[in-house]
Amino acid sequence: MRSTTNGPSTFRGPRLVRSSLQTVEDLLWLLLSRPGEDFDHLFVHCLNQTLIRVPRQLYRNPGARPWLGDFSIKIRRGLVSHLAALVGGKTVRQQLSPYFLNRYSLGQALTILRPADAREFRRRLASWPQRLKTLVFEPQSTR
Numbered sequence: 001m002r003s004t005t006n007g008p009s010t011f012r013g014p015r016l017v018r019s020s021l022q023t024v025e026d027l028l029w030l031l032l033s034r035p036g037e038d039f040d041h042l043f044v045h046c047l048n049q050t051l052i053r054v055p056r057q058l059y060r061n062p063g064a065r066p067w068l069g070d071f072s073i074k075i076r077r078g079l080v081s082h083l084a085a086l087v088g089g090k091t092v093r094q095q096l097s098p099y100f101l102n103r104y105s106l107g108q109a110l111t112i113l114r115p116a117d118a119r120e121f122r123r124r125l126a127s128w129p130q131r132l133k134t135l136v137f138e139p140q141s142t143r
Contacts, residue, residue, distance in 0.1 A: 016129070019127065019128065019129050019132075020132065022124075022127065022128070023087065023128050023129070023132045023136075024083060024087070026124040026125070026128070027083055027086055027087070027136070028068070028079065028083065029121075029124070030043055030121055031043055031044040031047075031079060031082055031083070032044065032079075033117055035112045035113055035114065035117075036112065036113075036114050037114075041056065041058075042058060043109075043113070044058075044078075044079065044082055045058075046109055046112060047082065047106075047109060048097055049097070050078070050081040050082055050084075050085050050096040050097050051081065051096055051097070051098065052077045052078050052080075052081035052096075053078050054075060054078030054079060054081075054082065055074065055075060055078070058071075058075060068080070081096055084096060085097055086106065086135075086136050087132060087135050087136055088135070089135045089138065090138065106136060106137055107137055
């Protein structure tokens with residue numbers, strides 16, 4: 001992908017791919033984090049279900065780096081479904097979530113995180129491309 005803003009010979013491909021993959025890794029970290037000490041479930045369970053559900057009984061080693069390969073195919077499909085709903089924009093969300101109009105924004109959902117995890121996610125978020133920030137945090141309801 002060539003950028004015309006910095007001249008016709010500027011290639012942005014690898015950096016865009018790297019930042020997009022980092023965004024996906026950051027979102028996976030968020031989905032697999034425990035919102036608080038009193039929560040028996042993970043952050044992904046606080047979001048509305050997608051058509052491909054993540055099982056409630058999902059164990060994850062708290063210190064492990066988020067990696068889809070550590071999970072069964074059933075869990076991976078559910079996590080990828082949530083990732084797609086988050087970064088796919090409004091059209092993809094409508095297709096993946098039967099409760100699309102009842103969804104709250106991710107920004108509201110982030111308020112349940114422990115303060116240290118909220119700071120860590122904000123730190124990660126700062127390196128995301130603006131386009132991905134817009135897709136993830138756009139209003140998720142037409143009401």
